[in-house]
Amino acid sequence: PPGTAKSALVKDLCQRIGGDYFQWLLTRFTTPEELFGPVSLKALEQDQYKRVTTNKLPEANIAFLDEIWKASSSILNTLLTIINEREFHNNGSAQKVPLISLFGASNELPESEELNALYDRFLIKHVTKYLADDASFRAMIQPVNQKQITTTTIQELEQMQAGVRAVDVPEDVLSALTNLRSLLKKENIIASDRRYKQSLELVKASAYLNGRTTASIDDLVILQHVLWSQPSEQKVVQKTVINMVNPTISKAQEIMDIASEIYHAATDPEIMKDPARASTAGIEAHVKLKKLSDELAAMKGQPASAQKVNAARNKVNGYIQEILSKLLGINTPQTGQDETTKEE
Template sequence: MNQKQLFEKIQRIQQQLMQGLIEREQTIKLAFLATLSGEHILLIGPPGTGKSMVARRIHLMFKQTPYFERLLTRFSVPEELFGPLSIKALEQDQYTRLTQGYLPRASIAFLDEIFKANSAILNALLTLLNEREFDNGIIREKAPLLSVVGASNELPESEELSALFDRFLFRQYVAPVSRQGFKQLLTLKNNDQDLNVEQLSLEEVQFIQNNANHIELSAEVVNFLVELRKWCHENQIQVSDRRWRKIVHMLKVSAFTNGQSTVSIWDCWLVQHCIWEKPEQVELVAEMYEQYCGKAVINVDNLVKVVEVLEKEVGKLPKSTQSNTQVDIHELKVPKTIKAGVINRWFKAENVLCNQDEILCELRIGFETTGFKTEVIRAPTNGKITKKFKTETHLIQNDEIIGEFLTQ
């Protein structure tokens, strides 16, 4: 199998799945990665925010495989999910279900209000989600399940549902469309029926998962996960050993499909969507990740050596040269009001003249899961950017220097 062509195909499918969506790109990407990893995703949010649409779109790339969808209530019975009992089997004293067309035979499934599942459904559902097996009478059958998209308006409160909650590796809060995207929502055309999505075979998914096992974790990633586990314990966030193993496999799948040979620290931004128990914890996890990345990227020993070398070289210059080369350089700093964020976009390239107060850079504060805003950095005078220390999508912190500006 040609890996390069497969990776290009995955990129095309991802773009196709996001067509015609408003503020749901991240949710689709996470659901897509969950499917490639053989994991499940839980969508939390109010009714009417497109949770079922995510599952249906994921199934578009597996049209030849069975799809199952069901809304659960407190009165739902096992027959609704696992199929009716076989009358012929009962006549022969056998307790067997007819599973064709039901969850045990599905590859992609959507279970709405999943935490309404009662104890009669729960045990079979847990085994199906984790082991991909279904106990049909005295026979344990293999299930072809790739991924389940679960949905709920609220988080589980009872202890008996904690095991079900733990079965979903990805957890994503789906909010209503923002004020900025509302106009687009009003004029959006219903084009799902016309959506053309390339097909991904089950063999290709298996190929991805098998090859991902050969991807190595960098020492930096291992150290980060060790620190994150300690941080979770200190902040009373429960993460099971099984979940940590699944997180590692997911990171390997992500790295492999991006053409990497190892998992890097930058892949670990995905972990924030895997370990929270309450939506408000997402930003806390993201903040811990940003702080760790800041420490990991800056190697103090290397910086000291660089400074020493530069000081020696400057000392060798003639005094007249030193005095004549002094220029008025401004540091482009992240405003102190911004705690953390990313560089969303540079509007000016290096060494391009610009006027005072022209927008040089746009910063994004916050995350799509909890809402974000933007701020801009403007030219302090007429001049040009001589050096950018941070590129687009890089993490930034308050008062951090992201570039140099030369006054003309």
């Protein structure tokens, strides 16, 4: 939906990376000149149709296109070549573009089948939603002091990319990815061969960022953001990927989803209008959430899983505190936080 900071998030990320940055808000009236540059009048005098690309998308290292699916087909077809081949056709010849990453944001999905090829080029997808719980909302509206942002340079990024290319992908990871593809096929979720091929670079990047020169099955967890096309597929892909990679984390995610349903059902505005109903709902929700918190506390796993499990328990305990405060009028220190911190 609109107003979920999609543009702000991508813009902030892009501005942390050095190099030439290009940003544009697309509409159905956007012309190719706005993105790719005006046609050179001097070149026209010499019977050449050449665009002046200075400060435009073909010369950008990092680009962000907001409301990308509102653009015309001529613009989107040109983008397809830029994203896929890293080339821009100008005056009949293909010029290499220095593009590292292109980010897109939209409040809608492409409806035309002819846009599927471009949609598939966006490897990582993330759906933003309005903040669900009050604690997150309060954190969002509180004023914060501006801090110096962390940045990186193009040269540093290129060095990291070289490190990613050197990461080894062993046979067990390839077998796990093949198995994952089969599992998703059974759910009628079909990703393109290109998407699976490109996803290996993300797996290698995960290993590199975790200080390893060899990928492991745990690195496949990033694919929960890669292998779905429609939002309706997202939960299935997430569950399938995490359950295969790390059943402990999968169970923690399942418990957190149940806790979220319990919390939102209990804090329904219609229930909260009636103090008696609110009190009953609060007591029932507190009992259920406490059991889920205890279940998370009892879960054992590898150190890599402990952080995720502790984060899930802290989230559930946050729900408990809000139930006590909103529905039962009890304000107490958050339970479980000290214990989970010690476990970490």
